[in-house]
Amino acid sequence: MFAGSMALSATVATAQDGAAPAQDTTATGTMQRVEVTGSRIPMAALEGTSPVTVLGSKDIKTDGVRNVESLLNNLPQVFAAQTGNVVNGATGTATVDLRGLGSNRTLVLVNGKRLPQGSPSSTAADLNQVPAALIKRVEVLTGGAGAVYGADAVAGVVNFIMNDQFQGVQIDANASGYSHHQQNSGGVADLVRARAATNPNEFKLPGDTHFDGRSKDVSLLMGGNFDGGKGNATVFFSYKRDDALLQSQRDFTACSLSSSATGFACGGSSTNATGRFTNTKTNKIYTVTDAAGTPRAYSTATDAYNFGPLNHLQRPDERYGAAASAHFDLSDNARLYTDIAFHDDRTDAQIAPGGLFGDVYTIRGDNPLLSPAWKTALGLAKPTDSTDVVIQRRNVEGGGRDSVFQNTSFRSIVGVKGEVGKWNYDVFAQVAKVRGTSSQDNYFSTERGKRAMDVVNQNGKAVCASVVNGTDPNCVPYNPWKAGGVTPEQLAYLQIPGTTTGFTSQQIQGANISSDLGEYGLKMPTAKSGVGVSFGVERRTETLQLDPDAPSAAGDLSGTGGPTTPVKGSYTVKDAFGEFRAPLVEGMPFAELLSVNGSFRHSNINTGTRANTYGVGIEWSPVSMARLRASYQKAVRAPNVVELFSPAGLNLYDNDADPCAGTAAEIAARGVTQAMCARTGVSAAQFGTIQDSPAGQYNYLQGGNPKLKPEQSKSTTFGLVLTPMRSLAVTIDYFNIKVEDTISSVGPTTTLEKCLNTGDARFCSQITRDALGTLWLLPTARIVATNTNIGSIKTSGIDLGVNYGYRLGDMGSLGVAMNGTWLKNFSVEELPGEGSYDCAGLYNGSGKCGQPRPTWRHKLRVNWNTPWSVDVAATWRYFKDVDIETSSNQDLLKGSFNAVDRHLPSMSYLDLAAIWSITKKISLTAGINNLLDKDPPLTSKYGTGSGNGNTFPSMYDALGRKMFLNLTAKF
Secondary structure, three states: OOOOOOOOOOOOOOOOOOOOOOOEEOOOOOEEOEOOOOOOOOEOOOOOOOOEEEEEHHHHHHHOOOOHHHHHHOOOOEEOOOOOOOOOOOOOOOOOEEOOOOHHHEEEEEOOEEOOOOEOOEOOOOHHHOOHHHEEEEEEEOOOOHHHHOOOOOOEEEEEEEOOOOOEEEEEEEEEEEEEOOOOHHHHHHHHHHHHOOOOOOOOOOOOEEEEEEEEEEEEEEEEEEOOOOEEEEEEEEEEEEOOEEHHHOHHHOOOEEEEOOEEEEOOEOOEOOOEEEEOOOOEEEEEOOOOOOEEEOOHHHHOEOOOOOOEEEOOEEEEEEEEEEEEEEEOOEEEEEEEEEEEEEEEEEEEEOEEEEEEEEEEOOOOOOOHHHHHHOOOOOOOOEEEEEEEEEOOOOOEEEEEEEEEEEEEEEEEEEEEOOEEEEEEEEEEEEEEEEEEEEEEEHHHHHHHHOEEEEOOEEEEHHHHOOOOOOOOOOOOOOOOOOOHHHHHHHEEEEEEEEEEEEEEEEEEEEEEHHHHOOOOOOOOOOOEEEEEEEEEEEEEEEEEOHHHHOOOEEOOOOOOOOEEEEEEEEEEEEEEEEEEEEEEOOEEEEEEEEEEEEEEEOOOEEEEEEEEEEEEEEEOOEEEEEEEEEEEEOOOHHHHHOOOEEEEEEOOOOOOOOOHHHHHHOOOOHHHHHHOOOOOOOOOOOOOOOOOEEEEEEOOOOOOOOEEEEEEEEEEEEEEEOOEEEEEEEEEEEEEEEEEOOOHHHHHHHHHHHOOHHHHOOEEOOOOOOOOOOOOOEEEOOOEEEEEEEEEEEEEEEEEEEEOHHHOEEEEEEEEEEEEEEEEEOOOOOOOEEOOOEEEOOOOOEOOOOOEEEEEEEEEEOOOOEEEEEEEEEEOOEEEHHHOOOOOOOOOOOHHHHEEOOEEEEEEEEEEEOOOOEEEEEEEEOOOOOOOOOOOOOOOOOOEOOEOOOOOOOOOEEEEEEEEEEO
């Protein structure tokens, strides 16, 4: 039944699809005990002191979502992380981020066992390894469970319970796509139309679409019992494919937005299609106008490159998966079990073309490629004259930069579990490995670019100097000096591929035992149930290796942001853990149940770290219809391999502007003085002449730190569960999580701001400007932001859940399920003692707060289970409005902003779905998400990462109205 298929808490023992059964009985009526996410002690009912949200298999069908990360992102406790909508900054993986504390602080389990690190470039677990069609239910615990499961469970645990015991054959087939009416959201279509009048090559308006961004998948599940029911074997195969969808296919992403006091404009990159040439002697900037090689002054308003249309709004993806599980009862007290899983995922992230991104080239007066007009503009009066020119020129002839990620994983578990006397045991070994390959195509070689621009005159013909001196006889001169001057031969020389390979591996050996000591008479005289205990040991080794090829390691791929540095390392964690659950009072007045529990884990990490993690909890039911619960968890997260061992390398960060760029008047308008700029490395001659980055991207130095110490976190929850009637359950849970000694880096914008305002050498020493005074144009420009233990993160709020069912007599039944989160605060202390800022209700994709953090989100579903073999569901998804961080009155956030970026409005989405049970074995599901085809809120401050295409597509519906169809057949 749909009614209650979106079970809001595992503590609600209602008999509904989607919630794990509260209890199970054998044919004789004996109550069986089950293991609850967040505890290893089997209990008769799914009750715990930490809140657990449960999604069932029917929820997945109703949502019409076949990407696991998108399914989880529909929950208000989850913030968007790596998804199929991330392009610039993509890792090829899909991750989950509970409470917005980071994917590396969320532990992902499958059947209670860890998933391995996602890829050599992303240590967070890759959800692509989890096949949606095989999921029985998903249990999301958001109260912290580090003492039970170990490190990384700071924000909570996502546990996928798979269908690993099946009889028969089941085939699932799914198809979906998007229909969208171009609505000129934010007036962007008008902006594109106006620019298309003068630049039709870069600015084009798309028409309405009826079915694009298609996705299809099919799976086969087979299983059966053997040896008289002693064993069962299940096998699963799946295939999934998502089509690409470009930003050029939506009007609101058809140009890259910038903003000003007058509103949005089509902005772009200074590395443009016709070239941006800066004469370092005169600081004059030119571009090319025609095939004759006529230069003119460069204009940011008309010449900036529209880099958006070639970027993917949805990445293409192709995935194969296979899984097998089996168990066999060796005896009445021993069951041998095994699980094997395989997945191969290939995805493609395309961004705008590469090219020459701002190196300095010496240009001589005898260069045959230069027209007389160019020689005059550059001051090259004689053949022997020379000047240094910064050249930025987009490789539009070669097409978009293409990064292809292929991740292949294999995971196997073998174990034995059963009973010895009155004790349950589970002994297992797990081996997992993820091989990752990424290739970068259509990138220029920086070194070859330097040789191709170093041109000499040989009998009136342009020849590379490296050909003349013999250092590179294959060099072909590059000709950006006139329109149409680039040839296939030039591209064949300049474009080189880059490849990075690597792997992560995981080895785990573990054993745990548990028992109800009430079987030995150990229970409180005022309680009916005994004390439950569990003890265990675990040894886990994590290994990561990343091997870039020579061009990638040297940073020779122009436009990658910096070199891909090799990483190699491993660590081993040895854990001993235990927990107890002790009912103190049961079945007495004002104490239907009073119970306490506790957990403890000691971790010994071979990096020299020893850590203790613990948790305590209490639950009290004064009457059967009301239960109070509370928990406290102290967790420790040790740094991972990447955080420890990544060598330093350049990358890009986003900022609204360099405060010291522009004219002296523009700088003064920001409240900045020449003396303040001097602190950041600006010379007197440079002041008032520094070029700013039109794309808002600047260089920073990132890297690991082997001296990192573990993070410390504390998590507190208080909750109330009300079940005033059998068909109604309400849960209210307060959460408060604080992470201290966070493993992060001092943000480059913070370093720049602190240096500018205080002159503190700790910050100013981390800033290096290039020869032109910029923080972006030349590779020498950088702000150091390598890993360190800094500050803290604190978040708190309230989760609200409601689950209600009502019978309609002959008309079936009605169900209502709601899951909402009020975010009270999300406070970040970047530097100890420097104060904190609160991002609740704010956003700035290119600033400190990052993606939107609405103070209220909810998902409300109403289900009608009709008497005609059809179930119908309507879902309301809601995101409260947010404001840009600089509009806040907080000292660490407030600043300038443009009115058009100030506010992202609240968003409501209506989804409809229906399941038709054609026969007992065949069902058809159809639905439409975002029925009203709403465009997402737009901003120029979307940054990178979770931001893409002038919005946040991993959070808001950015592709239009989604239509989906599912057919399930069982035999």
